[in-house]
Amino acid sequence: MDFAAFATAAADIEAEPSDSGVRSRVADLLGRSGEDLPTVVRFLLGRVFPAHDSRTLDVGPKLCYEAIARAAGRNVSADDVERRLAELGEVGEVAASYDFGGQQGLGAFGSGGDSLTVADVDDRLHELAAAEGAGSQDRKLDTLFGLFNRTSPEEARYLARLVLSEMRIGVGEGTVRDAVGEAFDVPVAEVERALQVSNDYGLVAARAREGGADALAELTLDVGRPVQAMLAQTGTVGDAVSGWGEVAVETKFDGARVQIHYDGESVSLYSRNMEDVTDPLPEIVATVEEAVDAPVILDGEVVAVDEDGDPLPFQQVLRRFRRKHDVAKAREDVRLRLHAFDCLHAGGEDLLEAPLVERHDRLAAAFGGEDGEPVAALRLCSDPDRIEEIESRALAAGHEGIMLKNPESAYTPGKRGQNWLKRKPDVETLDLVVTGAEWGEGRRAKLLGTFELSARTRDGYATVGNVATGITDEELETLTERLEPHARAEEGTEVDIEPAVVFEVGYEEIQSSPATDSGYALRFPRFLGVRVDKGPDDSDTLARVERLAGDDGS
Secondary structure: OEHHHHHHHHHHHHHOOOHHHHHHHHHHHHHOOHHHHHHHHHHHOOOOOOOOOOOOOOOOHHHHHHHHHHHHOOOOOHHHHHHHHHHHOOHHHHHHOOOOOOOOOHHHOOOOOOOOEHHHHHHHHHHHHHOOOOOHHHHHHHHHHHHHOOOOHHHHHHHHHHHOOOOOOOOOHHHHHHHHHHHHOOOHHHHHHHHHHHOOHHHHHHHHHHHHHHHHHOOOOOOOOOOOOOEEEEOOHHHHHHHHOOEEEEEEOOOEEEEEEEOOOOEEEEEOOOOEOOOOOHHHHHHHHHHOOOOEEEEEEEEEEOOOOOEOOHHHHHHHHOOOOOHHHHHHHOEEEEEEEEEEEEOOEEOOOOOHHHHHHHHHHHOOOOOOOOEOOOEEEOOHHHHHHHHHHHHHOOOOEEEEEOOOOOOOOOOEEEEEEEEOOOOOOEEEEEEEEEEOOHHHOOOEEEEEEEEEOOOOEEEEEEEOOOOOHHHHHHHHHHHHHHEEEEEOOEEEEOOOOEEEEEOOEEEEOOOOOOOEEEEOOEEEEEOOOOOHHHOOEHHHHHHHOOOOOO
């Protein structure tokens, strides 16, 4: 496929206003991509390599600007390109605004005036990614110049975006998934399963075209090829118990996620972003090599610990993950410990569809069947009080809290669903006085819907923000009836309220803010209830707000 045809299709997709229209245009492009299908899929997503491949182009904006400038002519500099970027706001528009094609230089030789193809671009970008060592930046510049020197304005637009991973044409992974199903008449569910195990959109598209659902079903996990991690969302013990009955409770570690691949001979480690972190973590490699004797893919957390084995803050782990040189010295400074908590593959068998409890059994078996480090404990429990005891012990040990998991759940790479809940300890609450309110809109027009909160000071009250979330319509009716008798004045929709009613309010954190009288604001405040047992004189003071914010005023 000519790169010009890809660029034209990309422009059409970018201009399409509807999601269904975008999907159909992508499906049409995939259907006529020929042997370039895997590359076209990756290019649409702004990628040169599959998602599981840790290789990068390692091209920064300045190098790209310099290549554009060289292709644009002798009178254009990289600074000129940057100035035009400030005017136009987007690198593709900048590249399209120049007239390329007439410059000479090392990278321009060999083009022969032939049209640029998708395969040409892919080959040159692979060469660019492989450039290392002395003079590599010059070679990268020559390669980029040679590419831009062969482009039309439309081609340049999408080449520049691709090089900087800024395709931005409205095509995401979900769009490609659905378009593959539409283009090759395969169920989207089969496409999604294949993507979960392969993490390669180009490969899945090619398989779907060549063999349909049957070919997709043949794709399995591959030891050494990382997949996306399953994700959790926040939830409560009540949510878990009411939803599942029995809950699998696990410690939530304050560390860094790591996916472990052992092929029977060597260990590879990947970060949550699928970056290869094997070299910086030799003791984790050793832990796996010493205990595991069959191929596995495991999920876990790496935690930094002190001399007594107690966990250290997450930032200490990052020091090790980012280390590329003098790893031995870094290992002396920051000790690491593995807590493996899931098993995706063992002994040649994929386990993504197996229940969590079975996967945990296979995990323990992989480490010799021992119940303990490096295997994270998984406790089945249906008693909320017992779950709170487990949480208390985890917190006392210096960990973040607990995870609540559905014992029967599958492992779904890249998904953030209801089957894994992260339960952290409740935040502090504040008892704050309502000093103002605002009438709602629409069906809530006759109800007070937003409430101004204030902390007590020596001279009166100082605002710390507003709360409007966590309140049902029924509660709003009750609150309106309670607060209306204390209204002192109204202006538009705003109501000045006499300090009389105290709210208990939860929040995520307290931030400095010039927008409030107190100088502080609650982040994500939520209404928990009315403190009917407290009057304004019993409410929390600004001094307590300062202490909770970590500022004692000294």
